[in-house]
Amino acid sequence: xxxxxxxxxxxxxxxxxxxxxxxxxxxxxxxxxxxxxxxxxxxxxxxxxxxxxxxxxxxxxxxxxxxxxxxxxxxxxxxxxxxxxxxxxxxxxxxxxxxxxxxxxxxxxxxxxxxxxxxxxxxxxxxxxxxxxxxxxxxxxxxxxxxxxxxxxxxxxxxxxxxxxxxxxxxxxxxxxxxxxxxxxxxxxxxxxxxxxxxxxxxxxxxxxxxxxxxxxxxxxxxxxxxxxxxxxxxxxxxxxxxxxxxxxxxxxxxxxxxxxxxxxxxxxxxxxxxxxxxxxxxxxxxxxxxxxxxxxxxxxxxxxxxxxxxxxxxxxxxxxxxxxxxxxxxxxxxxxxxxxxxxxxxxxxxxxxxxxxxxxxxxxxxxxxxxxxxxxxxxxxxxxxxxxxxxxxxxxxxxxxxxxxxxxxxxxxxxxxxxxxxxxxxxxxxxxxxxxxxxxxxxxxxxxxxxxxxxxxxxxxxxxxxxxxxxxxxxxxxxxxxxxxxxxxxxxxxxxxxxxxxxxxxxxxxxxxxxxxxxxxxxxxxxxxxxxxxxxxxxxxxxxxxxxxxxxxxxxxxxxxxxxxxxxxxxxxxxxxxxxxxxxxxxxxxxxxxxxxxxxxxxxxxxxxxxxxxxxxxxxxxxxxxxxxxxxxxxxxxxxxxxxxxxxxxxxxxxxxxxxxxxxxxxxxxxxxxxxxxxxxxxxxxxxxxxxxxxxxxxxxxxxxx
Numbered sequence: 114x115x116x117x118x119x120x121x122x123x124x125x126x127x128x129x130x131x132x133x134x135x136x137x138x139x140x141x142x143x144x145x146x147x148x149x150x151x152x153x154x155x156x157x158x159x160x161x162x163x164x165x166x167x168x169x170x171x172x173x174x175x176x177x178x179x180x181x182x183x184x185x186x187x188x189x190x191x192x193x194x195x196x197x198x199x200x201x202x203x204x205x206x207x208x209x210x211x212x213x214x215x216x217x218x219x220x221x222x223x224x225x226x227x228x229x230x231x232x233x234x235x236x237x238x239x240x241x242x243x244x245x246x247x248x249x250x251x252x253x254x255x256x257x258x259x260x261x262x263x264x265x266x267x268x269x270x271x272x273x274x275x276x277x278x279x280x281x282x283x284x285x286x287x288x289x290x291x292x293x294x295x296x297x298x299x300x301x302x303x304x305x306x307x308x309x310x311x312x313x314x315x316x317x318x319x320x321x322x323x324x325x326x327x328x329x330x331x332x333x334x335x336x337x338x339x340x341x342x343x344x345x346x347x348x349x350x351x352x353x354x355x356x357x358x359x360x361x362x363x364x365x366x367x368x369x370x371x372x373x374x375x376x377x378x379x380x381x382x383x384x385x386x387x388x389x390x391x392x393x394x395x396x397x398x399x400x401x402x403x404x405x406x407x408x409x410x411x412x413x414x415x416x417x418x419x420x421x422x423x424x425x426x427x428x429x430x431x432x433x434x435x436x437x438x439x440x441x442x443x444x445x446x447x448x449x450x451x452x453x454x455x456x457x458x459x460x461x462x463x464x465x466x467x468x469x470x471x472x473x474x475x476x477x478x479x480x481x482x483x484x485x486x487x488x489x490x491x492x493x494x495x496x497x498x499x500x501x502x503x504x505x506x507x508x509x510x511x512x513x514x515x516x517x518x519x520x521x522x523x524x525x526x527x528x529x530x531x532x533x534x535x536x537x538x539x540x541x542x543x544x545x546x547x548x549x550x551x552x553x554x555x556x557x558x559x560x561x562x563x564x565x566x567x568x569x570x571x572x573x574x575x576x577x578x579x580x581x582x583x584x585x586x587x588x589x590x591x592x593x594x595x596x597x598x599x600x601x602x603x604x605x606x607x608x609x610x611x612x613x614x615x616x617x618x619x620x621x622x623x624x625x626x627x628x629x630x631x632x633x634x635x636x637x638x639x640x641x642x643x644x645x646x647x648x649x650x651x652x653x654x655x656x657x658x659x660x661x662x663x664x665x666x667x668x669x670x671x672x673x674x675x676x677x678x679x680x681x682x683x684x685x686x687x688x689x690x691x692x693x694x695x696x697x698x699x700x701x702x703x704x705x706x707x708x709x710x711x712x713x714x715x716x717x718x719x720x721x722x723x724x725x726x727x728x729x730x731x732x733x734x735x736x737x738x739x740x741x742x743x744x745x746x747x748x749x750x751x752x753x754x755x756x757x758x759x760x761x762x763x764x765x766x767x768x769x770x771x772x773x774x775x776x777x778x779x780x781x782x783x784x785x786x787x788x789x790x791x792x793x794x795x796x797x798x799x800x801x802x803x804x805x806x807x808x809x810x811x812x813x814x815x816x817x818x819x820x
Contacts, residue, residue, distance in 0.1 A: 376405035470530035493519035537562025624655030
């Protein structure tokens with residue numbers, strides 16, 4: 114008898130778990146007012162725990178068809194009662210009603226007919242998820258308008274109950290997509306129950322003297338609203354140095370982080386620059402805005418939301434220790450940039466930034482800075498060419514210089530957006546690393562600047578055999594044979610089309626040496642050690658010299674730099690002393706800028722680079738990269754390393770001379786003891802012939818390595 118009582122008690126607990134929104138009810142054997150209640154058995158503890166965890170599951174969510182049949186023994190409206198399983202509650206004729214259909218739709222019938230009904234109408238069209246079946250339900254669970262007709266009521270009757278969020282969805286295909294979205298966000302059954310019972314605490318990370326609180330799964334964009342990528346640390350420090358260099362020109366600066374997420378970018382600006390900047394952090398997601406406010410209080414920063422200042426109450430004396438104010442907004446980035454004007458705007462959406470460029474250049478102030486971070490590297494690095502054509506309007510292929518090609522694509526998109534707003538740009542620097550492409554430009558107002566900027570967007574002719582490349586010449590006339598512009602002779606020695614037109618691309622320089630030196634000074638001043646090596650490489654690359662001698666100890670009394678014909682003069686007090694101040698004088702400065710550009714055509718920064726391994730000669734040992742840079746420099750060419758490729762060489766030497774010097778200072782593999790530089794006794798004509806023969810051998814053997 115005791116065993117039968119325990120089995121009946123476990124069966125009651127199981128039915129109680131399957132009921133919707135049911136509260137734990139005591140067993141009938143013990144009254145709630147009894148003073149002699151014994152200790153609960155382990156089976157009852159397990160039943161109550163599972164009941165508390167799964168109390169939000171609807172009765173249409175079952176694991177087996179037999180569990181759904183057991184609900185037919187319970188009278189309507191009495192699912193929460195434990196005594197409902199007693200056989201006295203059945204009908205006189207032993208007929209059972211469907212628990213998922215109203216009486217008007219399905220009358221009570223015998224058990225075999227009910228089983229067939231449940232299996233064909235409810236169980237076969239169910240949606241499976243982690244061992245559970247979400248069966249279709251015909252009960253009046255969904256709210257219906259009182260004036261709705263009978264046809265609408267019949268159509269709205271059938272629906273599914275979500276096991277995760279308790280939503281009601283009518284179509285099975287929509288239910289499958291709804292569950293798939295939960296899985297993509299990481300909201301599985303176990304995670305949902307754990308979140309409802311014990312919410313995990315957020316982790317606190319530290320970067321550049323800034324503490325931030327992050328959500329669980331913060332590094333996976335599909336599983337969190339506030340995404341934080343630790344691999345973007347170089348990107349954040351580059352932008353911080355850029356803003357610090359701009360703050361040395363004039364202050365206070367109104368800065369915008371259009372996509373805040375955790376707010377780490379704006380917090381670093383406020384902590385490093387203090388009152389020199391007025392930071393605005395924006396995000397459209399409500400959870401991200403709440404997290405940004407928490408991170409502001411965590412770093413003892415005042416938060417201004419809707420023109421109301423909010424401070425942390427539990428920290429006494431916090432008002433004296435605050436470092437500055439941060440305005441947090443919850444708004445669409447395009448709307449915010451249309452409403453307000455800024456001195457510095459940073460765009461870092463998840464993917465491409467082309468949808469926000471027009472709004473960014475609409476209200477950016479004169480001589481302000483716009484920084485754009487693009488993380489859609491699959492399209493920019495020519496892995497998804499159709500996406501690059503759709504977003505940027507560019508035709509690209511995978512080349513040896515694909516990273517610089519990606520940077521010039523983004524700069525061209527930025528330049529076109531600025532020109533549409535009657536503004537020009539000066540590219541301060543462009544960086545393309547493994548995870549992102551960062552472009553920072555200075556804004557120059559006026560239609561003349563816009564016209565000069567638009568002229569720097571050109572198409573590129575790229576030879577697919579030898580990787581030679583050259584920008585098309587200016588002019589509107591159609592050239593009869595565009596292959597003549599290429600220095601190589603691949604089209605004459607091979608039948609068919611050997612070159613492809615890429616672009617439109619940015620055809621001018623990607624670096625501003627004066628601004629990069631100021632960034633290096635700011636990185637030393639603020640203790641950003643991780644970024645200094647990269648900035649030094651950018652300075653070498655901008656000057657295009659293998660060894661650049663520059664002083665890191667800049668005089669503290671005055672710093673003079675000339676950028677685009679504009680003399681920027683800053684002192685210790687960081688007073689803004691632009692020569693071009695105001696709209697009237699800006700026209701004269703732009704005229705001087707155009708004259709300066711005409712005189713500096715001969716010293717134009719060499720575009721693109723060559724990979725030394727890509728152009729190695731078969732059967733020859735290459736010289737070391739540092740020695741090869743010296744050999745090119747001794748031959749009278751400008752040369753430097755590039756951050757785009759660790760084995761890349763940026764030079765103004767044509768490919769034929771590049772290969773000739775590489776062959777001259779290479780040693781045969783079978784004579785490893787020969788000294789570099791004098792192992793070859795051939796003349797210049799013989800060297801050139803050997804280069805041509807090696808190129809022809811590669812093409813015939815099909816060994817031309819393509820990226």
